[in-house]
Amino acid sequence: MTAPRARRRTRLFRAPSVAVPAAVLLLVILSALLASALTSADPNRADVNNLLAGPGHGHLLGTDAAGRDILSRLLHAGRASLYGAALALITAAVLGVVGGLWAGFHRRAVRLALTWIVELLMALPGIVVLLAARAAIGPSLIAAMLVLGVLAAPAFFRVVAASVAALREELFVDAARVNGLSDRRILWRHILPLVRGPILIQAAMVGAVAISIQAGLDFLGLGDPTVPTWGTMLSDAFTTMGQHPLPVLWPSLMIALVCLSLALLANALRDEFGLGGRAGALASAEPSIVPENDGADPASPAEPAGPAGPADPADLADRAPAPVTGDPDPADTLLTIRGLRVGYQAGATVRDVVHGVDLTIRRGEIHGLVGESGAGKTQTAFALLGLLGHGGRVTGGTVEFDGTELTEAAEHDLVKLRGVRIGYIPQEPGVNLSPTATVGSQLCEPLRVRLGLSRAEARDRVLALLRRVGLTDPERVFASYPHQISGGMAQRVLIAGAVSCDPELLVADEPTTALDVTVQAEVLDLLRDLQAERAMTVVLVTHNLGVVADLCDRVSVMRHGRLVETGPVADVFGAPRAPYTRELLAAVLDDAPVRGPLDPVAPAGGRPTTEIGGTV
């Protein structure tokens, strides 16, 4: 267990609202488990000479109507009662949580099918089903509690499915996919920890309900009469309650104590975790260990609008054909996109957002994909990564990566490529790291799963990578949670993760947008260095023509989901052929000069960085 997690757990159990009910529950469980050691009396031995005796006379709590020792029966009955409730709880939790994770994470068909089953279960009158099961199977505690568990599973299912459906679209889930992790692993390692709060709350409530229902069934005489439970004790005592009320008190007290403790625990856990899933988990996290302004984004320039437009900007893209200039030798080509179309379901129709893009990416080049907001740059990148958002799909064209056609590849084939041969650096560093795991464990995971490195090897490699991406205290970053590092540090962590398996192709989607200007320049320098030393091919999605001029070998200009112009940066920026490219460049010149030769600017105590030119 990591130190922050251990601290958080200690803090949780120090709160009286958690500590008191937890201690009561523990006492009840221990007294049931140690019943034979705590009392020597046989719980089933009837003493006909000592019926309904009061407390004392060798029987601390007296005897019942059959002369049996009440204390011994109470403690032994706790075993069966708690065991029965635990059985129902575990059955409900396993069915509900697994079903909820599956339904929440997967698409419509699975969700609909599971939701239908759950609604059917909820529509059944529970008590009638339990009575029917009793009639069919007989007085079996195990059978009754298993049936109760199935009936209670929807309580877990609904909470988990709703939380997971909200988390499924989080960017850190996409990032985990790009790192090549399977759905099962993402669910288990990155999503389940975020819904454990609601699961614990639900478990406390279902536990209380299970104890009550089980006692109720036994009280009605529907349980196994040979097994002492608090319900059967209540039933026995009820007949003589008028003259001897004490025997009713003890089992009632135990049931009330357990139910009350569980209910209080559920309330306390609700306060601690909140029901907001990720938000709750983040809100209760440890305070940041870096100053708030360290590398975060307060000064980040707002996303600029498109260029001061021409009188009729509607179809400049259409006026210029999308030329594919100078196709290289196929052996030099790593990625070939032909006629790519991407569409999103909009009601009964599919609305295309990328309209037949052709793109050729050569081995070892840095290729800029530039264009105004909404041009389709990210959708093109996501299409090649197989990461289109909900409702999105490739509606036409091909994407061939080193001879493999990606648009028709099965998910398990894409999983083999992503993270290992194709790396991805996302736009917003903060939300692309899972909030529940340390940086180190997130970076080690793909190395262990995909490359089969041992724990120690993965750790050494990650620490070396963290050092390589310029983090001065890699050990500390390794042990930190994402909320404990700054935005700039998080982006370096993501870059380290993206190159950790030595990918041939790196897709960087606005890797500096969320960072302040100084950090932007450092991150771009880092990208340039990494590309050079690893001979990686990089597709750099950006608004920023200055970044393209600085980093890229070739550039493709997009607008309205179409390719406007493509070619070497010097040609496209030096003698743009498409009117739209000319307007983009003119817009930059209007606002801020596209930079000329780059003057190194040395930040305080850092390596030289460069100024970034205008954006589109």
Ligand SMILES: Nc1ncnc2c1ncn2[C@@H]1O[C@H](COP(=O)(O)OP(=O)(O)OP(=O)(O)O)[C@@H](O)[C@H]1O
């Ligand atoms: N999940 C979605 N559902 C429907 N349409 C979408 C979805 N995501 C993106 N789009 C649409 O796709 C088009 C292209 O979006 P894309 O994100 O590729 O733009 P972009 O060029 O990357 O812009 P930006 O730089 O602002 O991210 C936009 O019109 C956008 O509205």
